[in-house]
Every structure is written in C-alpha cells, then in structure tokens.
Amino acid sequence: MTSRAYPTQHRDHRPHTMQDTRIIRLGEAGLDDRLTRLRDGAIAVAGRRRVGPAWRLLVDALPPREAGPVLFARDPAGVSAIVGRRLWPEASVTAHHMDAWEAHIASRNLATNDSDDVEIALTSDLPPGPFRLIAIPFPARAESLYGRELIERAHDALVDKGRLIASTDGSPSWLRRVVKEVFGRADLQGTSRSGAVVSARRTRSDQRVRDHDHLVRFSRGDRELELLTRPGVFSPGRLDPGTKALLGAFTASPGELVLDLGCGIGALGLAAAVDADPAGITMVDSNARAVAVAAANAERNGLEAASTVLRADLEELPVGVHRALANPPYFSHGRIAAAFARAAASALRADGVLHMVVKAVDLHRDLLRSFFEEVRVEAVASYSVLHARGPRSAPTQG
Numbered sequence: 001m002t003s004r005a006y007p008t009q010h011r012d013h014r015p016h017t018m019q020d021t022r023i024i025r026l027g028e029a030g031l032d033d034r035l036t037r038l039r040d041g042a043i044a045v046a047g048r049r050r051v052g053p054a055w056r057l058l059v060d061a062l063p064p065r066e067a068g069p070v071l072f073a074r075d076p077a078g079v080s081a082i083v084g085r086r087l088w089p090e091a092s093v094t095a096h097h098m099d100a101w102e103a104h105i106a107s108r109n110l111a112t113n114d115s116d117d118v119e120i121a122l123t124s125d126l127p128p129g130p131f132r133l134i135a136i137p138f139p140a141r142a143e144s145l146y147g148r149e150l151i152e153r154a155h156d157a158l159v160d161k162g163r164l165i166a167s168t169d170g171s172p173s174w175l176r177r178v179v180k181e182v183f184g185r186a187d188l189q190g191t192s193r194s195g196a197v198v199s200a201r202r203t204r205s206d207q208r209v210r211d212h213d214h215l216v217r218f219s220r221g222d223r224e225l226e227l228l229t230r231p232g233v234f235s236p237g238r239l240d241p242g243t244k245a246l247l248g249a250f251t252a253s254p255g256e257l258v259l260d261l262g263c264g265i266g267a268l269g270l271a272a273a274v275d276a277d278p279a280g281i282t283m284v285d286s287n288a289r290a291v292a293v294a295a296a297n298a299e300r301n302g303l304e305a306a307s308t309v310l311r312a313d314l315e316e317l318p319v320g321v322h323r324a325l326a327n328p329p330y331f332s333h334g335r336i337a338a339a340f341a342r343a344a345a346s347a348l349r350a351d352g353v354l355h356m357v358v359k360a361v362d363l364h365r366d367l368l369r370s371f372f373e374e375v376r377v378e379a380v381a382s383y384s385v386l387h388a389r390g391p392r393s394a395p396t397q398g
C-alpha cells in the first residue's frame with residue numbers, strides 16, 4: 001500500500017492534508033486527472049472522471065474496522081473494494097461483478113493499487129457467502145427490480161447480525177422501503193444533497209430471495225419459443241420492441257454460421273437457430289447473467305446447437321460467419337455499436353451480412369459505412385434495421 005503526496009488545486013481545511021492522503025489511481029491516471037476526496041480527505045481517487053455520489057457515500061459510510069469477510073457489488077472501477085482493502089488489511093474482501101468488461105477494469109485497478117488479493121467473483125448471482133458486511137450502491141438510474149433482487153440476495157448471504165450498507169444518489173424512500181421489507185428494519189444513516197445511506201442488520205433466519213424470473217413467448221416459423229428473462233439482463237419481463245423489429249427483418253438459411261452480438265436472453269440467436277437448424281450459432285455477451293440465461297433458453301427450447309460465450313471485449317469470436325445480429329444499447333451513443341460492427345467485420349465471410357437494429361439511423365449508417373462496403377437501411381416500425389455487406393478487411397474509423 002502506498003501513502004504519498006499528490007499535487008492538487010483543491011486545497012481545503014478538512015481534517016486530512018494532502019500530505020497524508022492515500023491516493024487511488026484509476027486506469028492511466030495522471031497528474032491532470034480529476035481528484036475525488038473520500039473519507040474526509042483521507043483517501044483521494046485520481047481518474048478521468050470523478051467518483052459518482054452513490055459510490056462516494058458508500059465509501060464514506062464504511063466502518064473503520066471490520067474483520068470480514070466483506071462483499072462489495074456494483075463496483076465497476078473497483079474503488080469500493082480498494083478502499084475496503086486499505087481500511088481492513090486483514091479481512092477477506094470479495095468484489096462481485098456481473099459484467100466481464102467491468103471485472104477486467106476493476107481487476108486492473110485493484111492490481112495497480114496493491115489490492116490484487118481482493119477476490120473477483122464474475123458470476124450471474126451474488127456469491128452465497130456467508131459475509132459479515134455487504135456494501136452496495138443503488139444509483140437512482142439503475143433497474144429497480146435488479147436492485148430489489150440484490151437486497152434480497154445480500155440478506156441471504158449475510159451471517160446472523162451481518163450488516164448491509166446501501167447508498168443511493170436519489171431519494172432514499174425506495175431504498176429504505178425495500179431494505180425494510182427484506183430485513184425487517186432499515187436505518188437511515190445519513191442524508192445529504194448527494195443522496196443517502198441506509199443500513200440494516202440481518203436478524204431473520206429465513207431466506208428472502210423471491211422469484212423475479214419471467215417467461216416471454218414468440219413464434220418463429222412453425223415453432224413457439226419460450227424464453228426466460230431475469231432482472232439485470234436487457235428487457236426483463238418482455239421482448240424489447242427493437243428485438244422484435246430485428247426478428248422480422250432477417251431469416252437465416254440452413255447450414256449457416258450465425259453470430260449474435262450482445263445476445264441478452266438469446267432471442268435473436270435462438271430464432272436464427274430455428275431458421276438455420278442444425279448450423280452453429282454463437283451467442284456472445286459481456287454480462288455473465290445474460291450468457292447463463294441465453295444458455296438456459298437454448299436448452300429449454302431444445303436448441304443446443306446454439307452455444308454461448310462470455311467475453312469482456314468481444315475477443316476470440318468465430319470466423320467465417322455468414323450472418324451477424326446486433327441490437328446495440330442506445331445509451332452508449334454508438335460506442336458499443338462500433339465495437340459490434342468491428343467484431344462483425346472481422347467474423348463475417350466476404351459474402352456475409354450484419355443486421356443491426358437502431359434508433360439513431362444517421363449515426364449508425366455512417367458508423368457501419370466505415371466497416372462495410374454497402375449499408376442498406378430498412379424502416380421497421382419506429383426502428384431502422386441496417387443490413388451491412390462487404391466487410392472491409394482493414395476497417396477505417398468513421
């Protein structure tokens with residue numbers, strides 16, 4: 001562990017001077033990066049972005065002493081786990097990740113901050129424990145059903161009298177209500193303009209995890225497919241309208257190899273498996289729960305020829321593929337669509353085709369033109385499906 005001075009313009013009169021502040025460096029952090037001061041200035045995080053309020057509040061609420069075992073979840077950059085390791089050098093610390101890319105980033109940050117003995121659990125569900133302390137942020141923008149499930153699973157993973165610390169950057173009412181329903185009580189530990197912290201101890205011996213899974217059905221050819229959806233995987237409880245638009249805009253031919261990029265529950269890849277039976281379908285996602293659900297859905301529908309792979313960065317995908325399918329997330333402003341287009345251009349045969357469903361047609365058409373010779377736009381309901389052919393061997397950046 002390091003304790004070193006760090007130059008800053010943000011001098012103030014808090015209890016800790018920068019001379020005794022411990023620095024956590026994220027990514028390729030340099031002297032021009034932003035500093036977020038945590039725990040009254042005892043810790044400062046240097047990174048490209050400031051640490052979000054839900055994570056700041058969580059870290060500030062961690063107890064100074066804890067024997068462990070401790071579990072952190074929803075910690076994409078690994079900041080909470082690094083702080084935990086510094087506060088409690090003797091405790092066993094586990095960090096749960098559902099997304100392989102986030103797990104990769106967090107493990108790199110843990111390594112560069114002398115915390116590589118934190119165990120990373122890249123799994124569909126929270127590890128079962130038992131833990132003495134579980135700390136999780138609940139940002140207001142996050143999916144509430146998955147949030148509820150996290151609170152229930154955290155309850156069941158705690159030892160008797162074990163403690164949950166939960167933070168939010170929104171109003172505490174939802175968090176407080178759900179923690180109270182699950183734990184029997186919820187203590188509002190602090191509120192501020194940035195959000196609030198709620199904590200509770202396990203006093204109930206029964207298991208609190210409820211079933212939040214749902215089934216969705218759709219037909220493909222003469223088959224009726226029944227797919228499981230889970231909180232934390234795209235579009236829980238229903239088939240996304242963008243997915244439906246893309247389902248109606250392609251048909252795979254028998255014998256084809258198909259790649260479903262960002263497969264979620266596997267609706268697109270499994271529809272292709274019905275069309276192309278018995279060819280090879282590969283469904284890839286960075287979300288461990290998505291991959292597990294897509295695999296379960298292949299089995300549930302007797303489509304085991306469709307296989308799943310978990311990848312942090314779309315690495316090591318099959319080549320010589322006839323058809324690639326993609327419904328990229330809208331929130332990423334084309335960043336993930338670009339990663340999908342690059343992966344498709346490398347995986348497809350010269351006569352292969354990528355079908356991508358989007359909302360922002362101009363942005364994505366221009367993007368695909370930098371990876372493919374020809375891009376055709378088809379309007380489907382309120383979406384556009386882009387059909388891209390002729391992968392460029394060395395794609396240019398648009």
Ligand SMILES: C[S@@+](CC[C@H](N)C(=O)[O-])C[C@H]1O[C@@H](n2cnc3c(N)ncnc32)[C@H](O)[C@@H]1O
Nearest residue numbers: 234243262263264285286287290327328329336
């Ligand atoms: C909008 S959802 C579509 C899911 C599914 N194809 C559907 O239509 O229902 C996008 C999916 O891409 C996945 N994803 C995002 N970034 C990814 C990446 N870099 N590598 C692999 N999958 C990624 C997400 O986890 C999510 O499941």
